[in-house]
Amino acid sequence: MTFNYASQIIMAAFFFTLFSFCSWYEGSEILDNHWEWKHSTYFSGDHVIDAHAISDLDYFVYAAKFRPMFPVLMTLTASYIILLTGYRFFKSSIAKKALFLSSFGVLFLFAGGIVSNSPTIGGGIFQAIFLMGGLLLILAAALSYFWKPSWFKTES
Known part of the structure; x- marks a missing residue:
């Protein structure tokens, strides 16, 4: 470590x-x-x-x-620890990293769907964070899997 x-x-x-x-x-x-x-x-x-x-x-x-x-800061901090x-x-496998990121993104999208019917201010904020976070994680997974610039090297 x-x-x-x-x-x-x-x-x-x-x-x-x-x-x-x-x-x-x-x-x-x-x-x-x-x-x-x-x-x-x-x-x-x-x-x-x-x-x-x-x-x-x-x-x-x-x-x-x-x-x-x-609670939003708690969620973001816990997500950072998980990521x-x-x-x-x-870190050694791009495919596993992309699968991990996309799975975490789908989990975020699912959580955004769960809180989508909340009439409170917190429910709306959590829905927005979960939906944006899920989309960003899925986008990061796709970019890390498909986009390989010439300067990109995987760590061994």
Whole structure:
């Protein structure tokens, strides 16, 4: 493991943790908004009658719906860690790297389809990020597989 790769992973993990705590804190606002319990408590169940019955994971759902800045940063940081790890595993094979990128792009497009019906501001932002990210990943996969400029050399 090179120092460059390890330092990137450590920094990304630090920022992911930081953004997770910020998202969790902002999502704890759901405890005060009892009218939103019916729509944002996917992990606690549909019939939450007490604030103590709300799961901590539902804080992230609420934050993603109504305060999406830190959940978006969490998603981007997690995606960076996954892409960095995939690049590290598949750097010797262009075909495997293209397959990895296109699979991740399809996963992003699928996630964009899942959140496409959300009426909240966070749902719209996540839909846009997932759709643009998925298209960019598929484009990157196609370019890395088909476009071989004369100056391009694969690492051995």
